[in-house]
Amino acid sequence: MALPTLRFHRPVVTTARPLRAVIAAGVLVALGWSGVIYAANNSVQGAKKEEAGFDGDAPTAILTEASSGGVLFEKNADELRAPSSMMKLMTAEVVFHAVKQGDIKLTDEYRVSENAWRKGGAPAGGSTMFAALNSKISVDDLLHGAIIQSGNDACMVMAEAIAGNERAFAEMMTKRAREIGLSRSTFANSNGLPDPGNKMTVRELATLARYIIQTYPEFYKLFGEKEFTWNKIRQFNRNPLLNSLEGADGLKTGYTKEGGYGMVGSAVQNGVRLIVATNGLEDSEDRATEAKKMLEWGFRNFEVRTVFAANQTIGYAKVFGGDSRSVALSSHEPVNVMVQKNGNDKLIARIVYSGPVRAPFEAGQKVGTVKVWRGSNVAVETPVYATEAVGRGSTIRRAVDGATELAIGLFRAGAEKL
Structure with missing residues (x-):
C-alpha cells in the first residue's frame, strides 16, 4: 500500500x-x-464511547490493540469494580519486577505460613495450589501456582515473604501501579479475595496486561501454560480462551460475588495482538463467550495501517x-x-x-x-x-x-x- x-x-x-x-x-x-x-x-x-458494529453484553468491557494501546471498543471502561482474581496480574507484576531488578531470585524459597495455608490454601475452599503447611516453595513454582492455578495461597506466601505481611505487600502493589501508569487502581490484599480496598477498571486491567506482555516476555509465557501439578494435584489453567480461540495465550479470569465474573485475555492472529478485559458478568459461560466474541470481532473487522x-x-x-x-x-x-x-x-x-x-x-x-x-x-x-x-x-x-x-x-x- x-x-x-x-x-x-x-x-x-x-x-x-x-x-x-x-x-x-x-x-x-x-x-x-x-x-x-x-x-x-x-x-x-x-x-x-461506543463502536458501531459490536453489541457487548458485559457491564464493563474494553478491547485494545497491544502494539499501540489503541482502543477498538469500550463500554463503561472507567468504572471501578472489584477485580477478583484478575488482580493477581498486579501481584505477578510486582514479583516479575523484583526478579528483574535482582531483589529476589526465582530459586529463592519461601515458607508457607499458617495464615497463608489457612486463609488461601485447601482449608479456605477457594482457588489454591495446595501448598503444604510449613513447606518451602521456590518463587518460580509459586508464580506457576498463582498464574496457572490462580492459587490464593501462592500469592499470600510471596506477599508475606517479600513485604513481611500481606497488607504491606498490597501497599507495594498500589505504589507500583502508579509507577506503571495505573492511576486509579487500589489494592488491599495480594489475591483479590473480597475487600472494599480492591478496585480496578477494565481499562487499567488491559493496560496492566499490555505492560506485562511487553515488559516481561520471558514471564508472560506462564500465562499460556495449560496445566500445573503441585503436591501431586494436577490442575488446569482456568482461562477458557486457551482451548477455544486460535492464538490465545493469556491472561487471567476472576470471580467474586461482589464483582461478578470477569477476565483479561489476549490472543495473536496474523501478527496482531489484541487484549480484552471484561467484568461484572453473571456466569462463567457468559464470561468466556463475551471475551471470545469480542476478540473475534476485533480480528475480523480491523487491520493495521x-x-x-x-x-x-x-x-x-x-x-x-x-x-x-x-x-x-x-x-x-x-x-x-x-x-x-x-x-x-x-x-x-x-x-x-x-x-x-x-x-x-x-x-x-x-x-x-x-x-x-x-x-x-x-x-x-x-x-x-x-x-x-x-x-x-x-x-x-x-x-x-x-x-x-x-x-x-x-x-x-x-x-x-x-
Missing part, C-alpha cells in the same frame, strides 16, 4: 501561556482508504529564542493505527507539546506526542522528536520572542478575567 499523501497546516495554539503553552499542531492527512482530519478547536472529551512512516515529518513546533522560528517533528517509529477493514473510519490526528520549545536543543530531542483518535477513542499515542538541531538565536531574536510571549500571556490573563 502506498503511503498517505500529506498536507501540513501551521501549528494552532490552543492555550497561550509564556513558554508553557500547550500547543496543538494540526495535520491534514488525505488517505485513499479513509480520511484523517484535524480540527484544532474541537474536543473529543465526553463523546459517546500506517498513517505516518518512521522519520517522516508530521508537523512543526514553534521555537523560542532560536536561530529558526520552528522545527519539524517526526516519530522514530511508524505510526500504525488499527482501522476498520471497510474503510469507514474517520481519524483525527493532533500533535501536542509544551512550548514554544526553548532553544538551543539537539536533533532527536523529544518535543511532544502525536495522538490519533478513531472516533471518540485514542487509537495511538506516539512521541515526536525534533528532526534537526536549533541553535541559540541573536539577542534581538530572543528579545522579540520574549516580548511576544509576554504579550500573549497578558492577553490571555485579561481574557480570562472577562
Whole structure:
C-alpha cells in the first residue's frame, strides 16, 4: 500500500501561556482508504464511547490493540469494580519486577505460613495450589501456582515473604501501579479475595496486561501454560480462551460475588495482538463467550495501517529564542493505527507539546506526542522528536520572542478575567 499523501497546516495554539503553552499542531492527512482530519478547536472529551458494529453484553468491557494501546471498543471502561482474581496480574507484576531488578531470585524459597495455608490454601475452599503447611516453595513454582492455578495461597506466601505481611505487600502493589501508569487502581490484599480496598477498571486491567506482555516476555509465557501439578494435584489453567480461540495465550479470569465474573485475555492472529478485559458478568459461560466474541470481532473487522512512516515529518513546533522560528517533528517509529477493514473510519490526528520549545536543543530531542483518535477513542499515542538541531538565536531574536510571549500571556490573563 502506498503511503498517505500529506498536507501540513501551521501549528494552532490552543492555550497561550509564556513558554508553557500547550500547543496543538494540526495535520491534514488525505488517505485513499479513509480520511484523517484535524480540527484544532474541537474536543473529543465526553463523546459517546461506543463502536458501531459490536453489541457487548458485559457491564464493563474494553478491547485494545497491544502494539499501540489503541482502543477498538469500550463500554463503561472507567468504572471501578472489584477485580477478583484478575488482580493477581498486579501481584505477578510486582514479583516479575523484583526478579528483574535482582531483589529476589526465582530459586529463592519461601515458607508457607499458617495464615497463608489457612486463609488461601485447601482449608479456605477457594482457588489454591495446595501448598503444604510449613513447606518451602521456590518463587518460580509459586508464580506457576498463582498464574496457572490462580492459587490464593501462592500469592499470600510471596506477599508475606517479600513485604513481611500481606497488607504491606498490597501497599507495594498500589505504589507500583502508579509507577506503571495505573492511576486509579487500589489494592488491599495480594489475591483479590473480597475487600472494599480492591478496585480496578477494565481499562487499567488491559493496560496492566499490555505492560506485562511487553515488559516481561520471558514471564508472560506462564500465562499460556495449560496445566500445573503441585503436591501431586494436577490442575488446569482456568482461562477458557486457551482451548477455544486460535492464538490465545493469556491472561487471567476472576470471580467474586461482589464483582461478578470477569477476565483479561489476549490472543495473536496474523501478527496482531489484541487484549480484552471484561467484568461484572453473571456466569462463567457468559464470561468466556463475551471475551471470545469480542476478540473475534476485533480480528475480523480491523487491520493495521500506517498513517505516518518512521522519520517522516508530521508537523512543526514553534521555537523560542532560536536561530529558526520552528522545527519539524517526526516519530522514530511508524505510526500504525488499527482501522476498520471497510474503510469507514474517520481519524483525527493532533500533535501536542509544551512550548514554544526553548532553544538551543539537539536533533532527536523529544518535543511532544502525536495522538490519533478513531472516533471518540485514542487509537495511538506516539512521541515526536525534533528532526534537526536549533541553535541559540541573536539577542534581538530572543528579545522579540520574549516580548511576544509576554504579550500573549497578558492577553490571555485579561481574557480570562472577562
